[in-house]
Amino acid sequence: MPPNPTILVIDDEEVVLDACTQVLASGSCQVCTAGNGAEGLLRLEEVQPDLVFVDLKMPGLSGLEVLEKIRAKHPRMVVIVITGYATVSSAIEAMKKGAFDFLPKPFTPDELRLIARRGLEHHRLVQQTLSLRREQEMLRENFAAIVSHELKSPLGALQQNLYVLVAELDEQLSPDQQQRFARLQTRLEDLLKLIHSWLRVFSVDINKLKETFQPTALAEVVAKAVESVQPHATRKGISIEPTVTEPLPLVNGDAGSLAEVVVNLLNNAVKYSFPDRPIQVRADAANGQVRIAVTDRGVGIAKEDLPHLFQDFARGHTQPEGVSGCGLGLAISRRIAEVHGGSISAASEPGQGSTFTLSLPAVAAAADSPPSPNSERKV
Ligand SMILES: Nc1ncnc2c1ncn2[C@@H]1O[C@H](COP(=O)(O)OP(=O)(O)OP(=O)(O)O)[C@@H](O)[C@H]1O
Ligand SMILES: [Mg+2]
Known part of the structure; x- marks a missing residue:
């Protein structure tokens, strides 16, 4: 779970908002509430919550509409829908539209805590995956940059100098020394080839082809x-x-x-x-x-x-x-x-x-x- 997660609860029933606030705030969560869909969407932009509860049946913007708007703008936001027994089928529809889970009314404090914990854990995993992906991308880019600038250029210069040196010393080199120089040149060529391969793999620019x-x-x-x-x-x-x-x-x-x-x-x-x-x-x-x-x-x-x-x-x-x-x-x-x-x-x-x-x-x-x-x- 994130250290001090923020949870937004959107419900037109005062009693539900109060119950959620009491139960969830008793943990380390910050709870924000909104009494209808439109207000909920505004609060969401203000507080950028880690988890959202939204009642499906509300006057004005329905829970499903709120869910759709949230998913369109924040596709990774974790949303749990609250639903009465009579509307289980719409809860399933909500799941199809990307809700993480649904909580049937009436619910006990333990049920609320449990589902909130699962939602927050899911949010943490999603964030972790995103940051790992970002790190991997940065590593790739940095690796390509480091290899090309820090290794490729000096090795290229070394190779050039070696060619010149061998040409200049040509007459004076014993066959054994010539062989050693040849081996040195081959190793350098191998190394440059290897760096070229690494760059091809790690550079994100293959699409430039x-x-x-x-x-x-x-x-x-x-x-x-x-x-x-x-x-x-x-x-x-x-x-x-x-x-x-x-x-x-x-x-x-x-x-x-x-x-x-x-x-x-x-x-x-x-x-x-x-x-x-x-x-x-x-x-x-x-x-x-x-x-x-x-x-x-x-x-x-x-x-x-x-x-x-x-x-x-x-x-x-x-x-x-x-x-x-x-x-x-x-x-x-x-x-x-x-x-x-x-x-x-x-x-x-x-x-x-x-x-x-x-x-x-x-x-x-x-x-x-x-x-x-x-x-x-x-x-
Ligand atoms: N024609 C083949 N016959 C048998 N094994 C093969 C053949 N081609 C590829 N392999 C197997 O696939 C592996 C991967 O091949 P790949 O060409 O990617 O790497 P490599 O040959 O090991 O090294 P390099 O990056 O220098 O090409 C090889 O290590 C080998 O085990
Ligand atoms: Mg190969």
């Missing part, structure tokens, strides 16, 4: 993504086999971010797979959606992990030895898919492999589609 949306051909997106992951796959002895089923409609989107999604899916497919097991990338269209499916024949995903993989920092239980990651790739990919009005899903058989499918709403038929429908083309 929409400003750059334009009709985009996914065949090109797939080709770019494959090109960027290919060296990594080749090092692991894995081939990537893309197939585009034409005609492939365009989607409205940001090509760079969509390529990032496909790169994330491909990187995972390589990371969680084995040498000599090819990865398939299929792009096709069905039911107004364009889909890109990445299928591997790797370690697969445990059933209990599947529903959580797209959450921030989530990692599955079937991690091959020596594989590292921070559990952000899929979370970022989901956000990018959703900002495009699309979705991303996973299906897997542990030990057999996984398929991740990105679905996006199609906007138009591709201008350069070949004449024969549903012809397949390797990219």
Whole structure:
């Protein structure tokens, strides 16, 4: 309960107002009263109560009308309706309109105290949830700001200086020293990549992407993504086999971010797979959606992990030895898919492999589609 809660009681019966004042004020509550609906609404704005009791049957503005007006202006205000036995059905209607509970007349002091305590507890929980949500938002924003200003810039400068230093010292460095510098550069690049990922997750600005949306051909997106992951796959002895089923409609989107999604899916497919097991990338269209499916024949995903993989920092239980990651790739990919009005899903058989499918709403038929429908083309 809030420390000194304020309760507003709106009722046209003097005797009810007196009884409520006596019973509730004997706790640590402040009780304000109003003899009709219009006065009640004025008092409500003045005192901003933590809980409101309102009689359903009053001359002038009825309790239901008062409830509606309160809910319209203060949707989180906790309102309990007081009702006679004859009007239980309207009490139910009031509950449907957002009343927290109803108190039938006549009521005992204990019944009044009990329902008031429950109403105030509900109010406290609502306020707590709101303030937690606000805190979370602030944390997100602050985190993004701290990471970008306090870490990203100095690390970027460090990286630049390192490049210059290595270039200047080139001749004088022993092979061992060159290797150490190379490792230093790789670690710095990893760190900057990680910061970039964090910023993508925590910045609330993903919606800004929409400003750059334009009709985009996914065949090109797939080709770019494959090109960027290919060296990594080749090092692991894995081939990537893309197939585009034409005609492939365009989607409205940001090509760079969509390529990032496909790169994330491909990187995972390589990371969680084995040498000599090819990865398939299929792009096709069905039911107004364009889909890109990445299928591997790797370690697969445990059933209990599947529903959580797209959450921030989530990692599955079937991690091959020596594989590292921070559990952000899929979370970022989901956000990018959703900002495009699309979705991303996973299906897997542990030990057999996984398929991740990105679905996006199609906007138009591709201008350069070949004449024969549903012809397949390797990219
Ligand atoms: N193709 C896949 N096969 C098996 N497991 C996968 C696959 N893709 C994702 N996972 C599981 O989902 C988890 C989350 O993937 P996600 O890409 O978000 O993070 P990550 O790969 O661990 O790290 P990073 O943020 O560096 O990408 C992984 O840790 C892994 O357990
Ligand atoms: Mg990943």
